[in-house]
Amino acid sequence: MPDFTRLHAHEMSRLLRAGEISSRALTEAHLAAAERQNGALNAWLTIYRADAIAQAGAADARIAEARRAGPAALAALHPLCGVPVALKDLVSVKGGQATAGSKILRGYIAPFDSTVTARLREAGAVILGKTNMDEFAMGSSTEHSAYGPTANPWDLTRVPGGSSGGSAAAVASYHTPLAIGTDTGGSIRQPASMCGIVGLKPTYGRVSRFGIVAFASSLDQIGPLARDARDAALLLHAVAGRDERDATSAPIPVPVELLSLPESDDEAASYLKGLRIALPREYFVEGMEPGVAARIREAVAAMEAAGATVDEVSLPHTDYGLASYYIIAPAEASSNLARYDGVRYGFSDRSSGEFIADYLRTRGGGFGPEVKRRIMLGTYALSAGYYDAYYLKAQKVRTLIKADFDAVWAAGFDAICAPTSPTVAFPLGARTEDPVAMYLSDACTLPINMAGLPGAAIPAGLSEGLPVGLQIVGAPWSELSMLRLARAYEGITARAPWRALEPAELHLTDDPTTPSPVGRRQRTASASAEGSGVQA
Amino acid sequence: MTAAEPAASRYEAVIGIEIHCQLKTVSKMFCGCSTEIDGAAPNSHCCPVCLGLPGVLPTINKKAVEFVIATGFAIEAKVATTTRWDRKNYFYPDLPKGYQISQYQLPLAAEGRLTFDTSDGPFTVCVRRAHLEEDTGRLIHAELDGRRVSLIDFNRSGMPLMEIVTEPDIRTAEQARRYAEELRLLMQTIGASDAEMENGQMRVEANVSIRPRGQEAFGTRVEVKNMNSMRAVERAIAFEIERQTVAVDAGEKIHMETRGWDEARQSTYHMRPKEEENDYRYFPEPDLPPLLTSPEWLAEIKARLPELPSARRRRYRDEQGLSAYDADVLVNDATAAALFEGAVAADPAVPPKLLANWVTGEYMRLAKGGEGSGAAAVDPAELAALVELVVDGSISGTNAKEVFAEHFATGRGVSSIVKARGFEQISDAGALGTAIDTVLAANPAAVADYRAGKAEVLGFLVGQVMKATRGQANAGMVQNALRERLDKAE
Incomplete structure (x- = not known):
């Protein structure tokens, strides 16, 4: 039997429709992989084995029915019908937990589906389970999970990035072809980059936030993690679009072309001809690893060689991004997280028998240190007398950051290319005691959230044996163009040696203390194999 | 201080x-x-x-x-x-x-x-x-x-x-x-x-x-x-x-x-x-x-506004001649105001002030009694018809109150109540003539006084005729007929 877990979602889709495989078999294979390795990776918080198999059975029935009804019925099925998907554990699934990685939501069972969940069900996707994350999506390493850190499948001693680290690790480890993540300051792109996969944060308003546990409402977006651009496009298509239940979701049509990104590498590569790419000098920040900078410059050079025009640009307010982000995001979070008081659901410490004291004990014991830090930051920033100096000022900076990007689009550029993270995956524990070092991990991603723009991370080779992600930023609602660009880059690097490299720990089963020899060999891959290695 | x-x-x-x-x-x-x-x-x-x-x-x-x-x-x-x-x-x-x-x-x-x-x-x-x-x-x-x-x-x-x-x-x-x-x-x-x-x-x-x-x-x-x-x-x-x-x-x-x-x-x-x-x-x-809020939406909301209390008070006072007090009483009672507006609309010939008197007087008195669903039975058109009967002299004010009370209680039509109770005033010249003849014959002194120039005696004679007809005579007609008879015989 072939290893179904190595298939891309678009391949699964084709084989399912052709009747060559069943969703049931696909699902079983992925569940088995997830269950086999989760002890080592801790990527999953819940695996819905029985539900997933039932959903797979239903998808098989839908596909069989469509096959009987004819080509039109088959074409009407969403490509994701029967394809497995994982959800970050802040996506509400009716009857399932949604811990958001926090102790304070332990035991909470969502009584409703998020819009994303509902749309995936409608498409016929099979929900395998829920993935680990930094508590309330606050973090860049998945170490701030109340349920333990997730390991990076390329090196179990390193972080997978975060906050959607569980989703990224699960996709990179072939536990699922697709996963949903959320991105408030880089939480899809940074882990995608560190795990060597594709992650897309859509334009703010593209995907409904209804039923997604909120971190910072004006910055949160939901998006796909996948192993290639075509798969990311399929998942985006399934979940995007206006939702009456989210007043901030935009009534902008979702392009159907997302379902038909070019299959041929050459056809895909031709998209680069005449494309104008901007390279912002401020994004090659101090402290950036030379290997990361090198991979990004090589990737851009490869695009140039394939017909794109690349110009350096300036985004002058980039430096203020981090400071203003750490006012706005915590401010909104301090309010969004006020509802977790132990009165109605989740963790509740009622040991004092006194109402105010129980509040304090519940929140004091239910939230982790990073969440508490941000609640305090945000509460302070919103307090009377400080509001104008902090929150209002930060909002003004946000407008300036957005204006920086507007100028780039006005100058006729099609996309911005930049690093995703200044470093490759760092060792577990390296930054947990230094919050600012952790925050700096998102320096290149969070301005994109501040501006509400779509941003993607795509694999661009390795540095020191670990993946480097190229970030692509587009104008509002340009996800299709960005994914075409991502697909084009896949096309021109299809035969690059690093494309053949895989996470080192894939053959590991439940014992994190003995890394597999295969892993060691691959981690010490030669420097020549790490580079962009474009074919001529 | x-x-x-x-x-x-x-x-x-x-x-x-x-x-x-x-x-x-x-x-x-x-x-x-x-x-x-x-x-x-x-x-x-x-x-x-x-x-x-x-x-x-x-x-x-x-x-x-x-x-x-x-x-x-x-x-x-x-x-x-x-x-x-x-x-x-x-x-x-x-x-x-x-x-x-x-x-x-x-x-x-x-x-x-x-x-x-x-x-x-x-x-x-x-x-x-x-x-x-x-x-x-x-x-x-x-x-x-x-x-x-x-x-x-x-x-x-x-x-x-x-x-x-x-x-x-x-x-x-x-x-x-x-x-x-x-x-x-x-x-x-x-x-x-x-x-x-x-x-x-x-x-x-x-x-x-x-x-x-x-x-x-x-x-x-x-x-x-x-x-x-x-x-x-x-x-x-x-x-x-x-x-x-x-x-x-x-x-x-x-x-x-x-x-x-x-x-x-x-x-x-x-x-x-x-x-x-x-x-x-x-x-x-x-x-x-x-x-x-688009200007169109705002204009639409503004256009949908009903007449506001202050404007309504002003209209009742200035256009319909109501006292400030009556206007206020009506404006503060939506059902009473609706009855009043309905009655005015049903018969524009009836002076609004009279209708208002009936609504703020009889109607509100009965409505306050709160007996059953009486208030709901009142038909503005019937009220207008009743007041019209009083105005043209077809029915006496006292009887009209009885008619209204019955209409209030039962919802029965005014004309059928008037008929059933025999409250129609005698407006037939022939029938009135007989009564007048009788009264004139029985009061020669009064007739003489009138003819001697004491015009105020006419009121006494009208009263006598009304008494003889048990209130059903049309007082206006009686007065005219009496004057005609007394003046002509001179």
Whole structure:
């Protein structure tokens, strides 16, 4: 039997429709992989084995029915019908937990589906389970999970990035072809980059936030993690679009072309001809690893060689991004997280028998240190007398950051290319005691959230044996163009040696203390194999 | 100024009123839950949104917005072209999200005013703002299995509320009551709220302070709550003014506090101190985009406004000749006003003033009796027909009242009641002639007096004819016929 877990979602889709495989078999294979390795990776918080198999059975029935009804019925099925998907554990699934990685939501069972969940069900996707994350999506390493850190499948001693680290690790480890993540300051792109996969944060308003546990409402977006651009496009298509239940979701049509990104590498590569790419000098920040900078410059050079025009640009307010982000995001979070008081659901410490004291004990014991830090930051920033100096000022900076990007689009550029993270995956524990070092991990991603723009991370080779992600930023609602660009880059690097490299720990089963020899060999891959290695 | 002078001449009260009205929408402010929560089982009218479960988002109830805009127009306020939602953050078990979605910086309506009559003449209160927000759940303190517990009913959570805040323009308890009454009438007229204080649809809070007359600076204000009727509003404020006056006269300091009105003791009591303003950490609600009110939408809402109480009073007075008192009585009673308007429309020939007399007199007297569903049976066209019969002399005023009472009780048609009761006046010349002949023959002295120039005797003779016909003769016809007979025979 072939290893179904190595298939891309678009391949699964084709084989399912052709009747060559069943969703049931696909699902079983992925569940088995997830269950086999989760002890080592801790990527999953819940695996819905029985539900997933039932959903797979239903998808098989839908596909069989469509096959009987004819080509039109088959074409009407969403490509994701029967394809497995994982959800970050802040996506509400009716009857399932949604811990958001926090102790304070332990035991909470969502009584409703998020819009994303509902749309995936409608498409016929099979929900395998829920993935680990930094508590309330606050973090860049998945170490701030109340349920333990997730390991990076390329090196179990390193972080997978975060906050959607569980989703990224699960996709990179072939536990699922697709996963949903959320991105408030880089939480899809940074882990995608560190795990060597594709992650897309859509334009703010593209995907409904209804039923997604909120971190910072004006910055949160939901998006796909996948192993290639075509798969990311399929998942985006399934979940995007206006939702009456989210007043901030935009009534902008979702392009159907997302379902038909070019299959041929050459056809895909031709998209680069005449494309104008901007390279912002401020994004090659101090402290950036030379290997990361090198991979990004090589990737851009490869695009140039394939017909794109690349110009350096300036985004002058980039430096203020981090400071203003750490006012706005915590401010909104301090309010969004006020509802977790132990009165109605989740963790509740009622040991004092006194109402105010129980509040304090519940929140004091239910939230982790990073969440508490941000609640305090945000509460302070919103307090009377400080509001104008902090929150209002930060909002003004946000407008300036957005204006920086507007100028780039006005100058006729099609996309911005930049690093995703200044470093490759760092060792577990390296930054947990230094919050600012952790925050700096998102320096290149969070301005994109501040501006509400779509941003993607795509694999661009390795540095020191670990993946480097190229970030692509587009104008509002340009996800299709960005994914075409991502697909084009896949096309021109299809035969690059690093494309053949895989996470080192894939053959590991439940014992994190003995890394597999295969892993060691691959981690010490030669420097020549790490580079962009474009074919001529 | 001496202590011997009456307090009212030494101190001036400064009063501002905050009113919360539950809006009459079908669904709640930010979700689809029904607003029919009266008498419903606890927590039977809630959903993930109004329970503030993780991940939920609010969606705006357009009707609620329209009610506040309509109120804005009705109080001549500036209606916002761009309005925004803000979060008011505080912790309380009845507030499931830990914040209330309200409006802080850009209320839907601002700088309005409301004019009404008081015993001292017309008075105008400036309204600072009117905005939209969501209600909280309700805490119920109870004893369960011997333990004192607090239960929470979230049915009320997310109900749409309009908050209307005045400037500190009010100076007397009566003005405060009248303001609240006029606002209630306005809410009912535009259909924004039933505004019944007894069941919390309208909640009135007053900020009361006193200052020596002539002083500009405000005194320390005290917030008064729990006033469950208009009478309570007036009494509580009057009590509070008196309490503060006595305290200040005694050299005591007034403390910032919230006081409740105790209906049984007819006094206010200390609820909680209000030493410093709470820091609600307001900030713009990121889950709701700013709301732009297009000129077309605003014009549409304005055009849909019904006639407002002040305009209606003016029309009744100036165009229909009603007294100020009758106009006010009608405007304050929607059913009576509808009956009046219906009767005027049914027969424009009948003077509106007469119709108003019937409505404010007979109708309201019977309606107040509250017997059965009598008031509902009154048909405006029948009332107009009845008054017409009185005007043209077909029926006497006394009999008409009996007819109306029967119509009120049974809904039976006026003409059929008149016929059945034999109340039709004798307007037949022949029948009248016989009666007149009899009366003239029986009163030769009176006839002689009339002919001798004592014209006032005619009234006596008319009375005699009316008596002979047991009131059914048409008095006008009798008078004319008598005069004709007496003058001709001369």
